[in-house]
Amino acid sequence: MLVDNKLYYGDNLEILQKYVEDESVDLIYLDPPFNSNQDYNVLFSEKNGSQAASQIKAFEDTWRWDQAAVEAFQNVVENGPEKVALAMQAFRQMLGANDMLAYLSMMAPRLVELQRVLKETGSIYLHCDPTASHYLKMLMDAVFGLINFRNEIVWLRTTPKSHIKKRFSNAHDSILFYSKSENSKFHLTYxxxxxxxxxxxxxxxxxxxxxxxxxxxxxxxxxxxxxxxxxxxxxxxxxxxxxxxxxxxxxxxxxxxxxxxxxxxxxxxxxxxxxPFTSVWTDIRPIQSQAAERLGYPTQKPEALLERIIKASSKEKEVVLDPFCGCGTAIAVAQKLKRKWIGIDITHLAISLMKHRLHNTFGEKIKNKYEIIGEPVSLPDAESLAKEDAYQFQWWALSLVMARPVEKRKGADKGIDGRLFFHDDPKTPTKQIVISVKSGHTGVAHIRDLRGVLEREKAVIGVLITLQEPTRPMRAEAAGAGIYESPTWRTRHPVLQILTIQELLEGKGIDYPPPSQVNVTFKKAKKEVEVNNDRQNELELDQ
Structure with missing residues (x-):
C-alpha cells in the first residue's frame, strides 16, 4: 500500500540524494546539532519510584577536523555550487582548519540538497543557537541567495541565568527563515x-x-x-x-x-x-521538566513552535521535511495539521522514539499512514546491521519489543541491554522485564547469566533476543525458570523467554500481561486528533 508519509533511517545526505525528488517539498524545518561540544543523552524517568534517571547517549554533538572532515570540505569546494564553494574557502581562510570548519563542511552539502528538493514556492527554517548561527546564515546566503532571506526569528528559549557575570546571559535560539524564490507562500499568523x-x-x-x-x-x-x-x-x-x-x-x-x-x-x-506575530517570539515557553509533551529527548522543541512555523509556510496536504528529526516533534505536528511529511534520522534509537510517539499520539491507525525505510525487514538485513553497527542493531532489536535501551558505561555492563516496565497490579510497585540482546554466538551460559541478572534486579521476566536459533539445551534451561502469574489478569507467563530476530520480524512479542494495558516503559505523548483546518486567521501575501 502506498503511503504519503516516510520515516527514513540513515545519513540524511544519502537519503536526500537517493530518495527525495527535485522540488518535491513545500516546507523544511531542521534543528541540526550545534557543535556545542556536549554529549546529548536521552533521559527516561524511572518507573520504579526512584528519582534517578537512566541516560542513553543519543549522539555526540561535535565534529572534529579529521580526514573525513578534510574530504567533506574538498568535496564541497570541488563539486558544490560556485557561491557555496567560495563561501567554504572564505570560511577556511577566516577560521582555519578547525572543528567549526568541520561542522560547516558537514552542513554545506546537506543545505545544497535541501535547496534542490524544495519547491519554488517553498520555505526553509533552520533552527540554531549563537554558537554557529552567524556562520550558518552566511552559508545559507550562499545556498539560497541573499534576496531569499526572509527573517532571523529570535525565540526566547530559557530564562536568563543569574550566575553569568562577564557577559549577557544567552537565552535565545535563532531560526533562519529563507525561501526558495520570490514566489514563496506565506500565511500571516496572529x-x-x-x-x-x-x-x-x-x-x-x-x-x-x-x-x-x-x-x-x-x-x-x-x-x-x-x-x-x-x-x-x-x-x-x-x-x-x-x-x-x-x-x-x-x-x-x-x-x-x-x-x-x-x-x-x-x-x-x-x-x-x-x-501579527513579529520575528521575536517570547510567547512560546520551552519544554519544562514536568511538561505533558516532554519525552526526554535533549533537543526536543515545543509543539507550539513547530505549529506556528508549519501553519505559516504550508497548507494541508503539502509536504513537510525534517532531516534531523530526533524525537519527531515536526512530524507529529505535521500529522496533526494534516500535512504530509518526511522524517530522517541516523539512529535507530530516534526512529524507535518516533514510532512510539506517533503510536501514542494518534493510536493504532497511524501504522497505516507511514512507512519506515532503512530498517531491517528480513533476517539478512538484520545480520547486515549487526555487522555494521552492534549498538544500532541492539537499539533496533529493542524497538521491536517496545523496550528502552539502558545506558552503557565503560566497565559497567551488567548483562542488561534493555528494560520494559509494566504495572499489572494496583497493590504492588511497577514491575520490570530485563532484556539481553545477542547478535553473535549464544549458548546455555547466556540463559544462566540472564537468570542471575533477573534475580539481582528483582525483575519478574527475563528475555534473551538472539540473532541465531537457540539450541535445545538453551530452551530447556529457560523452561526450568518457572512461570510468572499476573495477580490481576490471572495469566501465566514464562519467567525466562527466548525470542529470535526472525520471530520478532514475524510479529511475535514478549509474553507478558496485555501490553496495551500495562506497559509504562516510555513516557507517552499527548493524545491528539488531526485537526480539520488550521484554525487561524491567515492572510496570503505576495511576498
Whole structure:
C-alpha cells in the first residue's frame, strides 16, 4: 500500500540524494546539532519510584577536523555550487582548519540538497543557537541567495541565568527563515490582542448585538484627492472612500456619527484577526521538566513552535521535511495539521522514539499512514546491521519489543541491554522485564547469566533476543525458570523467554500481561486528533 508519509533511517545526505525528488517539498524545518561540544543523552524517568534517571547517549554533538572532515570540505569546494564553494574557502581562510570548519563542511552539502528538493514556492527554517548561527546564515546566503532571506526569528528559549557575570546571559535560539524564490507562500499568523490594548481602543459595545468595536478614521491622509473630496453628514473632507461606498457603509450600519462631529467607521473586534506575530517570539515557553509533551529527548522543541512555523509556510496536504528529526516533534505536528511529511534520522534509537510517539499520539491507525525505510525487514538485513553497527542493531532489536535501551558505561555492563516496565497490579510497585540482546554466538551460559541478572534486579521476566536459533539445551534451561502469574489478569507467563530476530520480524512479542494495558516503559505523548483546518486567521501575501 502506498503511503504519503516516510520515516527514513540513515545519513540524511544519502537519503536526500537517493530518495527525495527535485522540488518535491513545500516546507523544511531542521534543528541540526550545534557543535556545542556536549554529549546529548536521552533521559527516561524511572518507573520504579526512584528519582534517578537512566541516560542513553543519543549522539555526540561535535565534529572534529579529521580526514573525513578534510574530504567533506574538498568535496564541497570541488563539486558544490560556485557561491557555496567560495563561501567554504572564505570560511577556511577566516577560521582555519578547525572543528567549526568541520561542522560547516558537514552542513554545506546537506543545505545544497535541501535547496534542490524544495519547491519554488517553498520555505526553509533552520533552527540554531549563537554558537554557529552567524556562520550558518552566511552559508545559507550562499545556498539560497541573499534576496531569499526572509527573517532571523529570535525565540526566547530559557530564562536568563543569574550566575553569568562577564557577559549577557544567552537565552535565545535563532531560526533562519529563507525561501526558495520570490514566489514563496506565506500565511500571516496572529496572536490575540493584549487586554490593555482592548481596554484602550475597543471601548464601545453595540447594545443591539453586544459586539465590541472601536471608531476608525475615515479621512484620507492624502489631501490632494479631488475625486474623494465631498460633503458627507454636513462635513466636507478628503475621505478614504468614494461617496457611493460611504453611503453603502451607512446603510450597513457601519458609520458612527453625532451632529457637529466628523463621521467615523465602526470596526468590530470580532472581525479583527489580532496582532501579527513579529520575528521575536517570547510567547512560546520551552519544554519544562514536568511538561505533558516532554519525552526526554535533549533537543526536543515545543509543539507550539513547530505549529506556528508549519501553519505559516504550508497548507494541508503539502509536504513537510525534517532531516534531523530526533524525537519527531515536526512530524507529529505535521500529522496533526494534516500535512504530509518526511522524517530522517541516523539512529535507530530516534526512529524507535518516533514510532512510539506517533503510536501514542494518534493510536493504532497511524501504522497505516507511514512507512519506515532503512530498517531491517528480513533476517539478512538484520545480520547486515549487526555487522555494521552492534549498538544500532541492539537499539533496533529493542524497538521491536517496545523496550528502552539502558545506558552503557565503560566497565559497567551488567548483562542488561534493555528494560520494559509494566504495572499489572494496583497493590504492588511497577514491575520490570530485563532484556539481553545477542547478535553473535549464544549458548546455555547466556540463559544462566540472564537468570542471575533477573534475580539481582528483582525483575519478574527475563528475555534473551538472539540473532541465531537457540539450541535445545538453551530452551530447556529457560523452561526450568518457572512461570510468572499476573495477580490481576490471572495469566501465566514464562519467567525466562527466548525470542529470535526472525520471530520478532514475524510479529511475535514478549509474553507478558496485555501490553496495551500495562506497559509504562516510555513516557507517552499527548493524545491528539488531526485537526480539520488550521484554525487561524491567515492572510496570503505576495511576498
Amino acid at each position: 496572536r490575540p490582542h493584549d487586554q490593555s490594548y482592548l481596554d484602550k481602543f475597543y471601548r464601545f459595545t453595540e447594545p443591539e448585538t453586544g459586539r465590541r468595536y472601536r471608531i476608525g478614521d475615515l479621512t484620507n491622509p492624502n489631501k490632494h484627492r479631488p475625486n474623494l473630496t465631498y460633503e458627507f453628514k454636513g462635513v466636507t473632507r478628503v475621505w478614504r472612500w468614494t461617496k457611493e461606498r460611504m453611503l453603502k457603509a451607512e446603510k450597513d450600519g457601519r458609520i458612527v456619527w453625532e451632529p457637529g462631529k466628523v463621521p467615523g467607521y465602526k470596526r468590530y473586534l470580532d472581525e479583527m484577526p489580532g496582532t
